[in-house]
Amino acid sequence: MIEALLKGLALGFILALSVGPVIFTIIKQSIYNGHEGGFSFVAGVWISDILLVILSNAFTELVKELLEYKKLIGYTGSGFLLAMGVYYLFFKKAKTASNGDAIVVKLGRKDHTQILLSGFLINTLNPSVIIFWLVNATAFAVSHTLQQRIVIFTTCILFNMLADVAKVLLAGSLRKRLTPHNISLITRISGAILIVFAFALIYGIIFLSDRVH
Numbered sequence: 001m002i003e004a005l006l007k008g009l010a011l012g013f014i015l016a017l018s019v020g021p022v023i024f025t026i027i028k029q030s031i032y033n034g035h036e037g038g039f040s041f042v043a044g045v046w047i048s049d050i051l052l053v054i055l056s057n058a059f060t061e062l063v064k065e066l067l068e069y070k071k072l073i074g075y076t077g078s079g080f081l082l083a084m085g086v087y088y089l090f091f092k093k094a095k096t097a098s099n100g101d102a103i104v105v106k107l108g109r110k111d112h113t114q115i116l117l118s119g120f121l122i123n124t125l126n127p128s129v130i131i132f133w134l135v136n137a138t139a140f141a142v143s144h145t146l147q148q149r150i151v152i153f154t155t156c157i158l159f160n161m162l163a164d165v166a167k168v169l170l171a172g173s174l175r176k177r178l179t180p181h182n183i184s185l186i187t188r189i190s191g192a193i194l195i196v197f198a199f200a201l202i203y204g205i206i207f208l209s210d211r212v213h
Contacts (some may be wrong), residue, residue, distance in 0.1 A: 008155025011136060015156065016163035021081055021122055023196040026164065028088065028190035029115060030171035030182060033111040035106060038168035040112045044119025046161055052130060053153050056137035070127045072206040077125030081198035084118070088191030126201070 022045055029040030107115075123129055140149050175183070 001151060004144065004151040006153055007140075008152040009154065009159055010112050012156040012159030013043060014162070015132075015160045020128075021194055022119070022189050023167065024193045025084075025119070025122060030034075030168045031175045031186055033115070034175060035172040036107050036112070036207070037115055038172055039165075040107070040115040041119040042161075042164040042168060043071060044116035044121075044124045045164065046157070046191045047116075048120045048123035048129075048159070049133075049157060052133045053133070053137070053157065056130075056133040057141070057153065060138060066196070070130075070179070071205050073125055073130070074127045074201055077122070077127070078198040078201040080121055080125055081201065083195045084116060084122075085191045085194030085196075085198060088194065090191070091190050127205075133136070158180070 009057065026038060026041060026045075029041040033040075137149075137153075140152055
């Protein structure tokens with residue numbers, strides 16, 4: 001069982017350090033909307049990961065069939081990333097108080113729901129995330145018992161959650177030291193990064209997937 005725990009930690013470490021649109025949006029949300037926005041976003045990502053882990057382990061064939069629509073999922077995900085990127089790059093503005101300082105926007109239930117949903121969609125509509133969970137679930141299913149796999153993936157998810165919490169807290173704390181101009185600049189940069197990821201995803205779908213086949 002110690003071996004399963006260590007494998008789960010290793011898998012969680014890899015996932016926590018992976019660079020993708022999620023990590024940049026966590027930072028953006030935490031800086032722009034404070035800890036509340038950051039936690040709402042990562043909650044959506046966690047729900048997505050937990051759902052994909054369960055599906056990958058319990059319904060492997062279903063997930064494989066889902067990957068038959070990898071291009072559709074990828075195009076939908078890239079379109080979503082592109083729309084978010086354009087919004088953050090050109091339209092999102094940092095709100096300021098009367099003295100010019102940046103203020104944390106007070107989020108309502110609707111705002112939290114929208115942010116959570118965006119985290120869920122960004123993670124779920126990324127074919128590489130689906131493939132990551134499916135490949136690992138399939139690989140561990142061959143050589144590990146159900147109990148061991150539960151330990152592996154539970155440890156992985158919990159480790160990744162702790163890493164996300166740390167990212168939110170660090171980015172949220174950094175916000176207090178930033179001027180409205182710098183917050184707007186970071187928002188635009190994150191928007192540009194999301195656009196780059198959107199086109200990178202489209203490129204992978206059009207060219208790389210065709211080479212595989």
